[in-house]
Amino acid sequence: MQFLIATILYQEEGESSSNVSLVLPETAELIAGIIAFAIVFFFVWKWALPTLNKTLETRQQAVSGELAGAEKAKVEAESLLSDYKAQLADAKSEGNRILEDARVTAEQMKTDLLAKAEGEADNIRSKARDDASAEKSRALSDARTQVGDISVELAGKIVGEELDADAHQALIDRYLGDLETL
Amino acid sequence: MEGNIEVLKGAIALIGYGLAAVGPGVGIGIVVGNAITAMARQPEMAGTIRTTMFLGIAFTEALALIGFVLFFIA
């Protein structure tokens, strides 16, 4: 019995050194592992994460810068658009004004022309009237003269004596004037 | 004689690990099952539940892991 226990104990000692080593870290590997992990850790700490942060920051800045640029461009475009709109409105009102002017001018011209034409017509009419009256008066005076002459001649012939045309002209004129008033 | 003891020891260690794995197996099943129920009931809490689930598994698993180590040591 004691022999058996002794054998088990002996076996245990012989055995335990073999597989336990699997679950215990080996010194050389531990040192190597620490160094390897330190490399990774310091690289991540000192280079990778700062670089990533910087990249993200520049990216963010670039995006926001682009956004700001776009915003600026938009504002610019809007102001340009409003400018154009104002200009267009100006042009439209200008056009309207010109049109209105033209219309007014045309109207005025029309009235002017009409007035002028009327005036001219009046002129012509009055001139015609004047002409007519002048003609009439001339014709009248002609007729008077002739009537005088003829009357004198006639009277002379009738009376048989020569009448002094000049002496009786006044008489004839009065007579004819009386005649006219009839 | 020596070989027999070797085999016996290995077999006992195996049985020991098998026993050690039963409890954690059941436990992890309960933890994950309840976590799934909770996630199904409240999907918006899934992240928190998953974290807690892993934590619970970690605690439950401890016994199985001790058994695993003892298997190598024995």
Place this chain on the structure above:
Amino acid sequence: MDQLILASEECDVVNEVICAPADVKELFEFTDVIFSIGPLGFTRTIILFFLAAFVVVGLLYFGLRKQRMVPSKFGVVIESLLDFVKNGIAKDIIGPEGARYVPYLTAIFLFILVGNLFEVTPLINFPITSRMAIPAFLAIVTYVIFVFIGFGKNKFRFLLDTVWPKHVPIGLRWLVGLIELVSIFLLRPFTLAVRLFANMVAGHLMLTLLLGSGVIFLSAFPEIGLKALVGIPWFALGLGIYLFEIVVSVLQAYIFTLLSAVYIQSSVHFEH
């Protein structure tokens, strides 16, 4: 590859149906010193440690080197990984104070991720996190950080309130205190290290066992004839586990980082 060669010499393809290594240690311990700098002898494992470190450094360097307005696809992957640790883990769990711990959390996440993925990387096929040195060291660092912060922020209330929690009924207080004490100061670092270690050891064992058996049996076809077909299910199962291990690698890196953040958070916002 080394493991396969090792196993094929020992495997008894005539009598066995699966090639189990006689000693598990053979799969994890490479004692041949390839070259040495000073007192540090570089075994394959140690070379892989440094390879993992340089892979992380290289990935970060090539991902972040050019500060471009529109990052490349590779750059997007790296940036989103870093963003995931920063916002998905540090900010989500620790809160605004989490910014201070982002470098550490990022470093452990990337280092463990690459170390774990070595398990499924062809030609490397060895998770460096299955050597206890890495998980133990990282767990100790996390432990030191959260204990240091706990005492720094709360002085001795950190210890006192842990062993004598005032929100618990007086009858149970000593028991809860004891459990909390053991849980925080002993089990946390221990489980943190062992969880990663155990997952990776188990994954590596399964992969070598199944893929190794598959390849060995199939290549022994001239000697054992039709029995070589045994290798097919092993190989198929191995491929399934291979895909599964990719998920496990990423998940374990995430869980290690997450739990580190949770432990740090419990010290930053210590309330009992």
